[in-house]
Amino acid sequence: MSTTNSFGRSTQSIIAKDICILLVNDDHVCCNIVSNMLDHCRYEVFTYEKEMDALSIILEKKDTLEIILTNVHRTYAKKFEIIEHIEKEFKLQIILMSPDVDDIKKVSEGGGNGVTVYILKSLSVKEVNNLWANAMAQEKSKREISSSSSGKSRVKRKIETDEENGNVEKKTRIVWTKEMHQKFLEAIDQLRNDKVVPKKIAELMNVPGLTRENVASHLQKYRMCMKRAQGVFTSSPYDLTDPFNLNPSQANSQESHWNPFPFQIRSRNTTPSLFSLNFYESRLRTFPDMPLLSKIQFKPDRSFRVCGDEKKNILLSIEDNNNNNNNRICSDSHFAGFKLANDGKSIQFGQNGHFDDGSVNKSYIQQHDFCPEMGNDDSTLGPERDDWMSSVASLLGVDDSLPSILTQQQPPTLSHQNKVAATTMTQPPPSVGLQWSDWAEPPGFSPQQPPPSPPGNEVNDNFEIFSDFISPGLCELGKGIDENGVDATGICGFDDLLFNNQDLT
């Protein structure tokens, strides 16, 4: 070990009084920058010959070490062993750099093994300062005591020096990895009741080195993607009637007034489609209590209706295949719907209904990626994915030239619950993932007995779907008792509603 700032070695550790950055790097520009910082900040420098030596330094300095900074190129495998070890043992931030965006993508798609930030190209002085300041802040909150003022002022002084010198460095180009994007989405989700602005997102994400500008740029892309994704739902060749009530000739008509739907769309007379049931059947096969899904079938000519709202949510009524006597109101009816999810990159698909084993009213909800621009490619699903895509394409009435909107999926975060059981038993519903009740029980569905409001300030966004679809006056139609004498109030009134509105379609 040495205390000089000679940067001839390929791996070095830089340790300051308040913060320690382990630099595993042979990028000479980066080293020069850090060297420059050393001059200002009196770092101690530790060099070592082998990467395993870095581990011993970390072990020795684990109480002060904050950031691991390393290049990604060449010896991937070995470095990741170490990085993974560091992440598991010491819970340190790991920052990976590469001059090549493809390198970074390759690594991040491979899981990253605990890497928290990826940085393209060499570090700039500002970047290092950002990282440093961030680590300082974390360290400060960790200690929860003062005595950190000296370090903070030192960061400030450094930045001011840069500005005095007019040292305007080009910003490091960041790479939005899967993990960072996930944080981004979580931040947006947390802000759903608040104003979603770059600053707040950046704060919530709490990623070292990530600036408000970075987030603003990503947010801009996110919103564009969201807009495009929503447009897909209205670009289908369905017969749209008075979308958004923009037709002035109908704006004041009695019909459009009482019609609860902003618009209705009717399926074309295409060949009967199984929609995505092939997909679901294969997907749900691993869940033994769900075999009945295969008995639901769409028959586009008469047996299902598709409705949408101004938010481009789609709801379908489905008729049980074993009850296909006619098109009338049917207590065994099912429904399914899909909507653009809050993350802007997926759709939520749900269905529920009575099944002909007479026992339960089962509910399912799944979420699938469909906006590749904001997601990550998962093409491991093979034929299932194609089934899903083609069936949705068929439903939407678009052909195979369907834009790549429905080509991507993520492993299903599927949750399911037996609604009857959930209301009659004390056993709480599964807490993981989306709950069907989020989707299926709009407020005001039973006007006399409104469902309890969600705890805290949580908002059930899925309420919107059914409050859009079902007018308050018609909600009562959904009431019923199943053959076990259990109140089967659900969403089954939807068929009645469609039936009543049939002449409007």
Add this chain to the structure above:
DNA sequence: GGTCCAATAT
């Protein structure tokens, strides 16, 4: 002066 946001540049 800070922030947002859409347009524009790289």
Add this chain to the structure above:
DNA sequence: GATATTGGAC
């Protein structure tokens, strides 16, 4: 195409 930068608006 993805991200950074710019410039007007608030």
